[in-house]
Amino acid sequence: GAGVSQSPRYKVAKRGQDVALRCDPISGHVSLFWYQQALGQGPEFLTYFQNEAQLDKSGLPSDRFFAERPEGSVSTLKIQRTQQEDSAVYLCASSRGQNQPQHFGDGTRLSIL
Amino acid sequence: GENVEQHPSTLSVQEGDSAVIKCTYSDSASNYFPWYKQELGKGPQLIIDIRSNVGEKKDQRIAVTLNKTAKHFSLHITETQPEDSAVYFCAASKGSARQLTFGSGTQLTVLP
Numbered sequence: 534g535a536g537v538s539q540s541p542r543y544k545v546a547k548r549g550q551d552v553a554l555r556c557d558p559i560s561g562h563v564s565l566f567w568y569q570q571a572l573g574q575g576p577e578f579l580t581y582f583q584n585e586a587q588l589d590k591s592g593l594p595s596d597r598f599f600a601e602r603p604e605g606s607v608s609t610l611k612i613q614r615t616q617q618e619d620s621a622v623y624l625c626a627s628s629r630g631q632n633q634p635q636h637f638g639d640g641t642r643l644s645i646l
Numbered sequence: 647g648e649n650v651e652q653h654p655s656t657l658s659v660q661e662g663d664s665a666v667i668k669c670t671y672s673d674s675a676s677n678y679f680p681w682y683k684q685e686l687g688k689g690p691q692l693i694i695d696i697r698s699n700v701g702e703k704k705d706q707r708i709a710v711t712l713n714k715t716a717k718h719f720s721l722h723i724t725e726t727q728p729e730d731s732a733v734y735f736c737a738a739s740k741g742s743a744r745q746l747t748f749g750s751g752t753q754l755t756v757l758p
Contacts, residue, residue, distance in 0.1 A: 575735050575748030589745065624689055634680060637689035
């Protein structure tokens with residue numbers, strides 16, 4: 534399909550482990566966003582890229598969270614030394630650019646034991 | 647920062663009736679207001695959006711209205727069908743390519 538693809542769909546990790554979540558945006562979309570969605574809540578903004586530049590990381594909850602998009606296409610969200618409160622669905626969205634809507638992937642459900 | 651409040655949190659309607667979901671926002675600089683539908687285990691799906699230079703927008707059974715003065719916007723679904731059952735989120739931002747601030751969601755159930 535031509536939508537935003539996220540992998541893995543489910544990830545279980547033990548507290549203290551590092552995890553990496555991948556996002557493949559829609560081809561040609563220059564803007565890419567990461568959101569965190571807790572159970573029963575709306576998504577909350579984490580960080581935003583335009584091409585390979587990370588223009589806004591104000592939503593990252595701590596320095597354990599790190600995102601990159603080195604070639605302006607695929608992005609990886611990394612969480613180091615995971616904690617139980619990191620359990621959530623991590624959503625990626627992409628947009629063609631200015632004044633274009635954001636389209637979401639189906640997310641990665643992260644469970645920290 | 648922006649704050650978006652959404653109500654009701656749950657809404658049940660009979661098939662064929664209309665459903666209305668309301669949101670208010672706090673930042674007068676916000677100018678883009680999308681609505682997303684989220685089904686269980688799926689990501690949010692954009693169903694309609696409106697920009698601040700427009701007061702109303704319609705797409706078949708779905709319409710959105712915006713009152714900039716009062717800083718609120720609403721989603722209207724007419725002739726509801728069971729497949730409309732899902733969680734609906736409103737959001738606001740200062741442009742569609744900027745971070746979205748979401749409401750807390752409305753669980754809509756359409757009873758056959």
